[in-house]
Amino acid sequence: MTLPRIAMPARLSDAEGADARVGLANAIFDDVAELVRAEDLDVVVVRTADLTGFDGLVLPGGGDVDPTRYGGDSAAPVYDVNPAQDALDLDILAAAVERGIPVLGVCRGLQVVNVAFGGTLIEDLPASDVGHAAASDGCGGLEWAWHDVDVAADSRLRDVVGATRIRVASGHHQAIDRLGTGLVATAVADDGIVEAVEHSDAPVLAVQWHPEAEGTPAALAAAPFAAFADLVHARLAAPAIG
Structure with a gap:
């Protein structure tokens, strides 16, 4: 049986000697790919926006989107801003939306989705009662920030998690400010930060947290x-038009 082909844009930043968060994003790329494969989908890492022959797109985590892409503050404390990465992620997302190809965004992927639909980002989250950023574990690694989110009724996310409140692993210092056109918040943290979105018309969904984080229950990681x-399967099963 031929599995549906899912594109995942490569991470273009070299983690050698860089911010530890770059290394983490590169390392968990494979973990995200494994969760895609666990759904009987074939992952193909791509470096162009050509989606010919693909059935879905997954936008993984990574560095910050250039604030100039959404009218933000170019002097904000951002990290790993990579124009080539922004171009690849935004161009391939535009191609997917144009073709009606399903999209899943994870962490940075959610932020890319929001920017692509005309939304803006908080460049650097202020302190709140909810921890969102990962911290150093003292051994060269990072520890996730764990917190609860409320999941909206009548959302695809709610259908698969089967709960109104879930605990998730975060590792981000940016978040959605103004929602992009057509995007609906489907999960929100206790401090009001949007943690998941879906598009009202396009087959697009995204989560701000890291479902691949160690310690996430298997069912919640898969959701x-x-x-x-x-x-993806609904699109493949739909009758061809024309």
Whole structure:
């Protein structure tokens, strides 16, 4: 049986000698890919925006989107701003939306989705009662920030998680400010930060947290990918037009 082909844009920043967060993003790229494969989907790492022959797109984590892409503050404390990465991620997302190809975004992927639909980002989250940023574990690694989110009724996410409140692993210092056109918040943290979105018309969903983080229950880790797989299979099963 031929599995649906899912594009994942490569991470273009070299983690050697860079910010530890770059190394983490590169390391967990494979973990995200494994969760896609667990849904009987074939992952192909790509370096162009050509989606010919693809059935879905997954936008993984990574560095910050250039603030100039959304009218933000170019002097803000951002990290790993990579124009080539922004161009690849935004161009391939535009191609997917144009073709009606399902999209799943994870962490940076959610931020890319929001910017692509005309939304803006908080360049650097202020302190709140909810921890979002990962911290050093003292051994050269990072520890996730764990917190609860409320999941909206009548959302694809709610359908797969089967709960109104879940605990997730975060590792981000940016977040959605103004929602992009057509995007609906489907999960929100206690401090009001949007933690998941879906598009009202396009087959697009994204989560701000890291479902691949160690310690996430298996069913919860799989949930966003299961919702994405449902979109992929629904598109493949739909009758051809024309």
